[in-house]
Amino acid sequence: MPTLPDNLTIRRARDSDLPEIAKMHFASYPGISMTLEDRISHFRDDPRISLEDNWVCERTDRLVGIFALYSFQMYRAGSLIPIGGIGRVAVTPEARLEKIAYWLMVKAVQIMDQNGTPISLLHPFRHSFYYNLGWGLAEQVRFYRISPSDIPVYPERAKMKPVVTNEDMEEVMACYHRFAALRNGLLVRDDPVWYEHILKNNLIYSFRSSDTGEVEGYIIYQYQTDPKEQSFTVSNLAVREIIWTTNRALKGILGFLSSQRDQIMAIEYNDHFELPLEHLLKDSLMVDGKRSMMLGAETAIIGSGLMGRIIQLRRVLGAGKLGNGNGRVTLNIKDDLNPENSIPLTIEIEDGKVSFPSRKSASISLSTNIATFSSIYWGALSLKDAVFFGKVEIEGKGDRSFLKEVFTFPRSVCLDYF
Numbered sequence: 324m325p326t327l328p329d330n331l332t333i334r335r336a337r338d339s340d341l342p343e344i345a346k347m348h349f350a351s352y353p354g355i356s357m358t359l360e361d362r363i364s365h366f367r368d369d370p371r372i373s374l375e376d377n378w379v380c381e382r383t384d385r386l387v388g389i390f391a392l393y394s395f396q397m398y399r400a401g402s403l404i405p406i407g408g409i410g411r412v413a414v415t416p417e418a419r420l421e422k423i424a425y426w427l428m429v430k431a432v433q434i435m436d437q438n439g440t441p442i443s444l445l446h447p448f449r450h451s452f453y454y455n456l457g458w459g460l461a462e463q464v465r466f467y468r469i470s471p472s473d474i475p476v477y478p479e480r481a482k483m484k485p486v487v488t489n490e491d492m493e494e495v496m497a498c499y500h501r502f503a504a505l506r507n508g509l510l511v512r513d514d515p516v517w518y519e520h521i522l523k524n525n526l527i528y529s530f531r532s533s534d535t536g537e538v539e540g541y542i543i544y545q546y547q548t549d550p551k552e553q554s555f556t557v558s559n560l561a562v563r564e565i566i567w568t569t570n571r572a573l574k575g576i577l578g579f580l581s582s583q584r585d586q587i588m589a590i591e592y593n594d595h596f597e598l599p600l601e602h603l604l605k606d607s608l609m610v611d612g613k614r615s616m617m618l619g620a621e622t623a624i625i626g627s628g629l630m631g632r633i634i635q636l637r638r639v640l641g642a643g644k645l646g647n648g649n650g651r652v653t654l655n656i657k658d659d660l661n662p663e664n665s666i667p668l669t670i671e672i673e674d675g676k677v678s679f680p681s682r683k684s685a686s687i688s689l690s691t692n693i694a695t696f697s698s699i700y701w702g703a704l705s706l707k708d709a710v711f712f713g714k715v716e717i718e719g720k721g722d723r724s725f726l727k728e729v730f731t732f733p734r735s736v737c738l739d740y741f
């Protein structure tokens with residue numbers, strides 16, 4: 324594990340740090356419209372994280388950096404895994420390009436390792452920076468700008484109702500939970516997260532089936548006026564989240580969006596679910612999109628989303644289930660920040676369940692770095708592609724076909740921003 328230079332101290336934030344923290348945050352996140360006082364309250368009262376779970380870097384009596392370490396729980400294959408969310412990474416303008424952010428992340432990995440947090444997640448400012456530190460791409464997002472009139476007016480929209488009462492809201496939360504429990508990657512949300520972060524300044528409509536009475540899906544969105552438009556009514560509709568547990572709920576939500584066509588110019592939607600919307604839309608051209616012979620119609624913009632990192636390799640492998648398959652392999656995973664992960668690890672897989680045999684060798688070995696292995700774990704990169712791109716090397720004699728099966732994971736989805 325790299326050792327922190329003597330002139331740096333990274334410690335938990337305290338109340339007396341708040342003025343300096345607010346200035347650092349102000350200089351680093353000018354796009355967030357908050358005054359210095361707002362930023363102080365944000366750090367002091369955020370229901371998702373206490374002030375002490377923010378870590379500051381001190382150099383000769385001045386703060387030069389900060390990061391927040393959220394303690395989340397992630398749904399994966401029907402169980403919950405503790406996951407460290409990293410956010411608010413910031414370095415004072417005068418201390419940049421001096422590896423302060425690097426040392427902050429070294430410390431973050433150390434803390435998560437000591438706390439027994441086996442995995443981590445973050446929204447990167449630059450993917451290559453975090454890749455070098457062991458975080459790998461964890462998902463893919465497609466950004467759509469859809470004209471509502473390109474969506475069919477499904478009659479199921481008649482079941483869409485505004486969420487008004489606390490009971491309605493509880494049912495929406497239960498719907499999210501049912502949906503998340505069947506997937507990999509979504510985060511557990513408690514009430515303050517729902518009310519302070521997900522719903523703040525947003526509207527919410529849910530789809531309730533008439534036969535079961537259950538909320539089977541919902542949409543959270545907000546209106547965004549377009550500076551070019553002079554009208555009081557016309558705007559864009561920015562979707563924060565769509566969740567559906569039945570096909571009819573998805574049709575209800577889409578039909579609801581379609582019915583907004585006389586007011587809404589464009590529906591902006593970041594799709595994490597690989598919905599084949601090009602087949603659904605009347606015209607697969609996004610609003611303001613281009614057509615060309617080579618591209619056809621510009622339908623969506625592809626984004627590489629957030630990044631995940633395995634912090635404790637052995638624990639992650641031992642706790643969860645891999646894809647179905649049987650075999651034995653030695654993993655050589657390079658991890659500069661947590662050398663424990665770099666120790667060759669022989670695993671025996673039986674129907675996807677992992678054990679650690681006492682004879683620590685196998686005829687097949689798989690070598691890669693922790694960032695690439697993390698991308699595979701999050702289902703964002705297939706083993707086949709990783710080998711093709713030269714990111715994974717498989718060596719040794721014997722049948723290696725089981726590797727593709729055991730290291731194939733469903734794509735992960737995360738809809739939280741932090």
Ligand SMILES: CC(C)(COP(=O)(O)OP(=O)(O)OC[C@H]1O[C@@H](n2cnc3c(N)ncnc32)[C@H](O)[C@@H]1OP(=O)(O)O)[C@@H](O)C(=O)NCCC(=O)NCCS
Nearest residue numbers: 351412413414419420421422423424425446447448451452
């Ligand atoms: C992004 C931010 C945190 C980076 O902080 P930093 O302390 O300057 O980062 P580092 O010095 O550790 O590393 C930045 C790059 O400079 C390089 N670097 C470090 N010292 C260097 C030097 N002396 N000369 C040249 N390059 C150097 C690092 O190697 C790294 O590049 P790499 O990704 O190619 O390896 C800082 O610019 C910031 O606060 N930005 C605004 C807020 C923000 O974007 N936060 C991140 C949210 S996820």
